[in-house]
Amino acid sequence: MKSTVSVFAALALATSAFAQDMPVPKMFKGMQGGQKGQWQMEVLEASGRPKARGMTVTVCTDNLMNQAGKDRPKSESSCKHKLLKDTADEAVVESECKERKSTITMKRDGKSMLMTMESTGPKGPQTMKMRYTHLGPCREGQGAVSLDKDSEQCKKMRERAAKMDPAKQCARQKSDREACEQKIRDAAAQMQAMCS
Numbered sequence: 001m002k003s004t005v006s007v008f009a010a011l012a013l014a015t016s017a018f019a020q021d022m023p024v025p026k027m028f029k030g031m032q033g034g035q036k037g038q039w040q041m042e043v044l045e046a047s048g049r050p051k052a053r054g055m056t057v058t059v060c061t062d063n064l065m066n067q068a069g070k071d072r073p074k075s076e077s078s079c080k081h082k083l084l085k086d087t088a089d090e091a092v093v094e095s096e097c098k099e100r101k102s103t104i105t106m107k108r109d110g111k112s113m114l115m116t117m118e119s120t121g122p123k124g125p126q127t128m129k130m131r132y133t134h135l136g137p138c139r140e141g142q143g144a145v146s147l148d149k150d151s152e153q154c155k156k157m158r159e160r161a162a163k164m165d166p167a168k169q170c171a172r173q174k175s176d177r178e179a180c181e182q183k184i185r186d187a188a189a190q191m192q193a194m195c196s
Helices: 002-019 061-071 152-163 177-193
Strands: 038-046 056-060 080-086 090-096 101-109 112-120 126-136 145-147
Touching: 056 061, 145 152, 152 177
Parallel strands: none
Antiparallel strands: 038 056, 038 126, 056 145, 080 090, 090 101, 101 112, 112 126
């Protein structure tokens, strides 16, 4: 589960860089569908996370970018983003946040895109390499991220969602218990939706 979360964090970082007043790199302009639509992402390498290697997720960038825009406060982001290289076949983005600095390199690879994310921060240096392949437009009702319904990650997520008991988990909640229970139900539904 931790490796799944790390992959989602990498996706959010990469996508939020483009959702925050960042010009669209030239390499997306020549790709089918630009940056929007469904992309299959395969983790090729993840330092310190051997279980993440080979993991495949489908990302609906339309929804991910919409979510990044909603989650970000209206005021200026605490992270600074720079487009260091911008050609038809390669883009390099540097993101500097309070505790972490990341460099994302994207290179065109036929109909796919290779992405390498190198970062430094409190947990030390980390590197992730991923391959993105454009699959077409997002499906109606598709979430931002979905996993193969038969994958090990989905099996664990379904087990975890089945064990979620809003009444039990919110029993100690003195105020706004109903809101707590709704958050638990929503989290369980979101976990189930990622694997449908």
